[in-house]
Amino acid sequence: MNHKIAKFGGTSLANFEAMSRCADIVLSSQSTRIVVVSASSGVTNLLVSLSTGSLSATQRNDAIAKISGIQSAIATHLELSSQQLSLIDDLLEKVGDIATSIARLNVGEEQVRTQLTDQLLACGEQLSSTLFTQVLIERGVNAHWLDVRDVMRTSSDFGKATVCIDTVAQLASERMTPLLEKQVIVTQGFIGCDTQGNTTTLGRGGSDYSAALLGEATHCSQIDIWTDVTGIFTTDPRITAQAYALEEISFNEAAEMATFGAKVLHPSTLIPAMRCNIPVFVGSSRAPESGGTIVRNETESKPVYRAIALRREQTLLTVTSMDMLHAPGFLARVFTILAKYNLSVDLVTTSEVSVAITLDNTGSNSGGNSQISQVMLDELEEVCQVTIEKDLALVALIGNAIDTSYGVGTRLFATLHDVNVRMICQGASSHNLCFLVEERQATDVISRLHHAMFEQNARGVA
Ligand code: ADP
Ligand code: ASP
Ligand code: MG
Numbered sequence: 001m002n003h004k005i006a007k008f009g010g011t012s013l014a015n016f017e018a019m020s021r022c023a024d025i026v027l028s029s030q031s032t033r034i035v036v037v038s039a040s041s042g043v044t045n046l047l048v049s050l051s052t053g054s055l056s057a058t059q060r061n062d063a064i065a066k067i068s069g070i071q072s073a074i075a076t077h078l079e080l081s082s083q084q085l086s087l088i089d090d091l092l093e094k095v096g097d098i099a100t101s102i103a104r105l106n107v108g109e110e111q112v113r114t115q116l117t118d119q120l121l122a123c124g125e126q127l128s129s130t131l132f133t134q135v136l137i138e139r140g141v142n143a144h145w146l147d148v149r150d151v152m153r154t155s156s157d158f159g160k161a162t163v164c165i166d167t168v169a170q171l172a173s174e175r176m177t178p179l180l181e182k183q184v185i186v187t188q189g190f191i192g193c194d195t196q197g198n199t200t201t202l203g204r205g206g207s208d209y210s211a212a213l214l215g216e217a218t219h220c221s222q223i224d225i226w227t228d229v230t231g232i233f234t235t236d237p238r239i240t241a242q243a244y245a246l247e248e249i250s251f252n253e254a255a256e257m258a259t260f261g262a263k264v265l266h267p268s269t270l271i272p273a274m275r276c277n278i279p280v281f282v283g284s285s286r287a288p289e290s291g292g293t294i295v296r297n298e299t300e301s302k303p304v305y306r307a308i309a310l311r312r313e314q315t316l317l318t319v320t321s322m323d324m325l326h327a328p329g330f331l332a333r334v335f336t337i338l339a340k341y342n343l344s345v346d347l348v349t350t351s352e353v354s355v356a357i358t359l360d361n362t363g364s365n366s367g368g369n370s371q372i373s374q375v376m377l378d379e380l381e382e383v384c385q386v387t388i389e390k391d392l393a394l395v396a397l398i399g400n401a402i403d404t405s406y407g408v409g410t411r412l413f414a415t416l417h418d419v420n421v422r423m424i425c426q427g428a429s430s431h432n433l434c435f436l437v438e439e440r441q442a443t444d445v446i447s448r449l450h451h452a453m454f455e456q457n458a459r460g461v462a
Contacts, residue, residue, distance in 0.1 A: 146179075190206040
């Protein structure tokens, strides 16, 4: 069947009015047969605050009351069945119970905490999906609520689980595909389940990725990501009002954008879409008539500059050793230590006796910086000197043939003549040029680059 998937993000499901607009979108397209939802706006952040275990009992009750308030403001507009009502009550009770259990954990029980955290965070999507199913039913849609944990099989890496693609494909063909002919399946983004039946999550913002995975598993014709902006912009519209929505962007460019901080898409979203060549549409659930951006394999235009992404809170790790001089194997030793502590390297530059690297900080539940632990530093310091710099931001210029187009460097450095470019990576990909600047200068740097490269007559030309 030639079906589409619609994914609605948190702000799109923030209240009853917002959910009603999403229902309009589902109703407007007969081919939309799978709906993937995030938690209502604010709920996951409240659940994350409960998962820290550091709130007092009063603060915990406040957070739970806020979650319950967001959901009951929606529920009052609906005629929920007694089964749905008791599911919602059970979920809210579960939130309280898990939050209390986490608060009582002792130091050293990290493993239990991460496992409980995923159970806690999953309640957000379970609540919103229950409510949105009823919104659709009351609008005449033959909607079917599905617990995605029956399909989304993952590893047991709580907080950032890896998806078992083949198992998901098999489970989706058994448990989803037969329903698509007659029903609209409403299910949860972000969450999954390991082989022992434990709830897992895919990392913050992971609902986009869930939608793409389910799109791949059910062979859909398009994945529609409905959010709070009218598409993928030349840069985050919160940084500069001059940013504008792109009509089209290639998979490769959009994947670079997502990797380098454009929050509009979770970094892994395009992997399943690229594997199966499924176009992804990004649009605003508030203004669906405004159109949006289509992400696909081939684009009509291939501008040198397509967009600028920003990733804040970067840490630069510089390792130095005289052993590096003409000695093979030094880099391998450094990278082996980083891999041992599960740190994924992002940007790298090398000189004769030093290597500077930034670490990937995407996907963790807490957001923020990668965990550079003291034990890891101790181990690194056995082979080299280590310096750490914080308060940096990574700026990524995204486009086409950036590595071979004349004039890119001239434009970049002329625009940033008074900015300290702390590190620069260019040449590994034809789609990006990345550099680090001081965090406090980041928004100014983006605004200036945007002005020079995307405004007036520039519009993406080198
Ligand atoms: P949702 O809750 O729908 O998943 P997100 O908050 O995760 O929405 O993503 C949408 C936000 O992404 C926008 O409000 C915008 O501030 C941010 N964003 C960052 N970079 C871009 C970009 N290049 N284009 C559009 N939005 C962007
Ligand atoms: N609700 C989750 C989060 O806020 C997942 C998502 O919105 O994509 O991170
Ligand atoms: Mg998101």
